[in-house]
Amino acid sequence: MQSDKTLLDYFYVLVKWRKLIIWPVIAVALLSSGVVLVLPERWQAETVLLPSEEDPGRFEMSMLLSPNLPGGLGGLLGQATPGERLLTILQSRRVLGAIVDRFSLVEDYGVANRDVAIETLESLLESELSRDGALTISVEGSSPTLAADMANALAAELDAVIRNNKRQQADGLRLFLSERMETVQGEIEVKARSIRDFQEGKGIxxxxxxxxxxxxxxxxxxxxxxxxxxxxxxxxxxxxxxxxxxxxxxxxxxxxxxxxxxxxxxxxxxxxxxxxxxxxxxxxPPLRQWPSLGIEYAQLTLELKIAEQVLAFLSAQLEDAKYRQAQDAPTLQVLDPATVPEFRSAPSRMLIVLIAIVISLVFGTVLAFFFESVQHISSENRDKIEAIRQAWGKNNP
CATH class of the missing domain: 1.20.58 (Methane Monooxygenase Hydroxylase; Chain G, domain 1)
Known part of the structure; x- marks a missing residue:
């Protein structure tokens, strides 16, 4: 019966098979060092943006759903906050495609077409939305200057897209208000004629x-x-x-x-x-007709006044839409513009080499103990192994 193994026994195995353990480690270390030297370098630049406070027009009647509610209550009620909308625009192909075209990233990434370059850029882009609504954008580039320029360009492109969307919304709103005002003006003319005909017909x-x-x-x-x-x-x-x-x-x-x-x-x-x-x-008219005539006249007058109030409201909204259409104020506040990074973000060469060394060391150690155990197989176990080998050979000629 064999005695229990001690630490010296394990140390003996390591010393005996030291070449099997050390040489693979050295080889893997040299190989991994060579590999990490040819890996493309990446630098990461970061910028922090804050959406400008929205100025909802008087036309927006559902103020309870406004994203300007305290504590982001608009988001709790199911409506996207300005930061969430900004994050959605950032991930759009319109913004990413503009960056790909501006910096010729198809050639920089060495990909086949623009779509693949957009997907690659999206994988190198990180964004984080804080609880206070600030959006942090991080992007990796093949050079420190390119990374900083891309991060700042993303902020500028976001601002341009949001401005363009607001102008389009203002255009659509102005067109709707103009058409609606023409309709209401026609209704006012019809109602005014109805009152005039009513007064002439009834002598009022x-x-x-x-x-x-x-x-x-x-x-x-x-x-x-x-x-x-x-x-x-x-x-x-x-x-x-x-x-x-x-x-x-x-x-x-x-x-x-x-x-x-x-x-x-x-x-x-x-x-x-x-x-x-x-x-x-x-x-x-006679006295007995005045109750019904008064009600009818009051209804006609009320309809005319309502139409006039609607026209005044639409007129004010039209001026507000024209102001918004002409407005060109920044939609984003750049809290921290991107600067040229001093240290690369990838690859982490030391970490890669250390991981490769550890893996090869563990593998070599396991292999050494395996070979040592094979050398100490008893004669009875050797006969069993030989029988298994022969049975395997018969079943698999």
């Missing part, structure tokens, strides 16, 4: 003044009629039917009742009734 000039006049006239007639009926009642008790004063009072009472009927709106027969009706038309 001033609803409040005419209504007040009709009510006062009615009150006056009713008051006069009440006094006259009192006098007539006294006359009927004290005077005969053919008495001249009694007859005169009855005629006056009949005339007041007739005028009251005309004022209220009851139609009277005969030419006299028409003449009297014409004389009362100077005050406007």
């Amino acid at each position: 000039v001033d609803v409040q003044a005419q209504t007040t006049a009709m009510v006062e006239l009615t009150q006056h007639i009713v008051k006069e009629l009440a006094l006259l009926e009192v006098k007539l009642g006294i006359a009927q008790r004290s005077l005969k039917d053919d008495h001249e004063e009694r007859i005169l009072l009855e005629m006056e009472a009949d005339e007041l009742r007739r005028q009251l009927q005309l004022v209220v709106g009851k139609e009277l027969d005969g030419d006299r009734g028409q003449l009297e009706r014409d004389s009362f038309n100077a005050l406007g």
Whole structure:
């Protein structure tokens, strides 16, 4: 029975097979050193951007969803924040393609076409959006100057794309507002004609003044009629039917009742009734028609005022859209412009060589212990191995 292995036994194996362990390590170290020397060098430049505070126009009615809400509440409600929109634009082919064309990255990367260069640039581009909305852009280039220029060019291209998008939005909004204003102006003209036709057809000039006049006239007639009926009642008790004063009072009472009927709106027969009706038309429609006419007139007037308010609102928005269209203010604040890096970001030559050495050292050590164990196989185990070999040879001629 074999005794337990000690550290000296393991150390003996390492010393015995030292050439098997050391020479592969030296070879791998030399080979990896040569490989890392020919790997293309990369430098990384970084810039930090902050979207400018948006100035939403009065046309944006849904202010509760504005990205300017405190604490990024707009993002919590499902709407993208300015930083998230900026990140989306950064990853677009429009921006990346412009950088590829500007710096001739197809030749720099040694790729076949522009699409592959865009994909390569995207793989070399890193972006991070902080909680306060700042966007950090890092890009790798084949030289320190190229990396810094590409990072600053990305910031400039982002600003140009956002400005162009805002101008296009302002153009579309201005066109919509202009067309809408023409439509509303036409509606105002139609509503104004409707009010004019209504006034001419119904004899209405001033609803409040005419209504007040009709009510006062009615009150006056009713008051006069009440006094006259009192006098007539006294006359009927004290005077005969053919008495001249009694007859005169009855005629006056009949005339007041007739005028009251005309004022209220009851139609009277005969030419006299028409003449009297014409004389009362100077005050406007009969009193009983004023409630419905007043409601109809108020509705027409309200519709006209609403249309005028809409026109005033659209006019203000049109001026705001024209201002936005002409505005050319920066949309991004460059907090930290990219500078030429002093140290390369890739390849990490020392790390690559160390990893290769460690792997080869581990592999050589495992191989040394394997060979050592093969040399110490017992005769019984050797016979078993030989039997396995023969059985394998028979099954696989």
